[in-house]
Amino acid sequence: MHFDLIVIGSGPGGYVAAIRAAQLGLKTAIVEKHELGGVCLNWGCIPTKSLLTSAYLFQLLQKSNKFGINVQKVELKLEKILDRSRQIVEELQKGVECLIKKNEIKLIYGTAKICKENTITVNNKYQDQDQYQYQFSNLIIATGAKPKQLDFPKIPNLVNYKGAMSIREIPKNILIIGSGAIGLELAYFYNVIGSNVIIVEKHSHLLPNADKEISLEISKTFKKKGIKLLTNSRIKEMKYLKSKQTKIEIEDLQTKSTIKIKVDYLISAIGVTPYTKNLGLENVGIKLTPNGHIKVNEYYETNIKNYYAIGDVIPGFSLxxxxxxxAKLCVEKMMGLNPNKLNYNNIPMCIYTNPEIAFVGYSEKEALEKGFEIKVGKFPFSALGKAKINGETEGFIKVIFDKKYGEWLGCHMIGKGVTELITEVIIARNLETTPTDILQSTHPHPSINESIVEAIEKAYGKSIHI
Structure with missing residues (x-):
């Protein structure tokens, strides 16, 4: 059977590519070896945010007296929290399946491998002995990534993000290795539901890729919540005990001193590695980077014509x-529509802890390293009326502008609701909006959005409320 386009992988890159291709008239197929929707829908973005929403609501109910509401008893049921997250996943999975049917895309379950030019084989997901061949004019590889493995023998209570969302009892003690988005979100969740949480991070501060002030603020907040932070540290040794706990030796990378602790679970959140093995890339000569990602050009074409790759399987952001x-740009370029290239300096990073974190563009350090003379403005939520109304005054907005031309170089936020607020910044930067444009745009009062105006006013010496 021949297709104009075959997409390997049905995550947020794969299924979007397939739908856009079908909209443009291509006979399209998706090959998926696991679950429709990929890691994001099944074990990443969606179910984690469901857990975090439950955790936040639990926190909010615990302080309901401050809002004049007396709740007699607030009880957390972990089983129901987990079941709700799986129900949401199932509903969205069905939604993706409907979109695929609506756009007349053939969905093939199985493991795909490039066997020769313009041909893949697929081992049937349900009958491994059956193998089918499909021909294509174009191929998009959207196989995503898998969790990186620690350099330790397997231990029953050492889990990755998938395992972390399947623990059906509240652990007394839990250790999280890594303090990126996944590590921080899981630390927040388990802390709220009652676990003693320890984070081990090899860098000097949490969230190493964020602006330093954001890192310091979330560290302060987490410490206040009782989360133990071991930065500049590494796991030196671990041993599984008969008690079903794991004994861990942690080394301080500066002093070389060590501590030993026992935990019920360890969560590895040290990043992901691309799914490129056993795809048959070598059969057509597709090149990889030293880290195992597929090399692509600015429109996602590999070194072999009509072979493309998108998402976590290529270098860049795993988002x-x-x-x-x-996915959309790749297909549109394939069809000769000449879309604009994606500006990777305008990609938002969002972390859904409480307080939430969102940032885009250069950090203050990066802007200075790039040679910009900068103007920086910072506005705390403690001075914002709507934040006080919401009872969420932690955090701040920090804006960074080029002093000479007024280019909005970066924006860094920490506080309730900032993962929604960041969109205003992304659009403004995409439109090359100036500080004057923002200041002349009337923002509603009271609102969280006002904090952006306040931060910009601070940067330009026009502060009213601070």
Missing amino acids: AHVASQE
């Missing part, structure tokens, strides 16, 4: 919203 954008 669902990036994969979806890459």
Whole structure:
């Protein structure tokens, strides 16, 4: 059977690419070896945010007296929290399946491998002995990534993000290795539901890729919540005990001193590695980077004509919203529509802890290293009326502008609701909006959005409320 386009992988890159291709008239197929929707829908973006929403609501109910509401008893049921997250996943999975049917895309379950030019084989997901061949004019590889493995023998209570969302009892003690988005979100969740949480991070501060002030603020907040932070540290040794706990030796990378602790679970959140093995890339000569990602040009074509790759399998951001954008641009370029290239300096990073974190563009350090003379403005939520109304005054907005031309170089936020607020910044930067444009745009009062105006006023010496 021949297709104009075959997409390997049905995550937020794969299924979006397939739908866009079908909209443009291509006979399209998707090959998926696991679950429709990929890691994002099944074990990443969607179910984690469901857990975090439950955790936040639990926190909010615990302080309901401050809002004049007396709740007699607030009881957390972990089983129901987990079941709700799986129900949401199932509903969205069905939604993706409907979109695929609506756009007349053939969905093939199985493991795909490039066997020769313009041909893949697929081992049937349900009958491994059956193998089918499909021909294509174009191929998009959207196989995503898998969790990186620690350099330790397997231990029953050492889990990755998938395992972390399947623990059906509240652990007394839990250790999280890594303090990126996944590590911080899981630390927040388990802390709220009652676990003693320890984070081990090899860098000097949490969230190493964020602006330093954001890192310091979330560290302060987490410490206040009782989360123990071991930065500049590494796991030196671990041993599984008969008690079903794991004994861990942690080394301080500066002093070389060590501590020993026992935990019920360890969560590895040290990043992901691309799914490129056993795809048959070598059968057509597709090149990889030293880290195992597929090499592509600015429109996602590999070194072999009509072979493309998008999402976590290529170098860059491992983010669902990036994969979806890459998918649309890849297909549109394939069809000769000449879309604009994706601006990777305008990609938002969002972390859904409480307080939430969102940032885009250059950090203050990066802007200075790039040679910009900068103007920086910072406005705390403690001075914002709507934040006080919401009872969420932690955090701040920080804006960075080029002093000479007024280019909006970066924006860094920490506080309740900032993962929604960041969109205003992304659009403004995409439109090359000036500080004057923002200041002349009347923002509603009271609102969280006002904080952006306040931060810009601070940067330009026009502060009213601070």
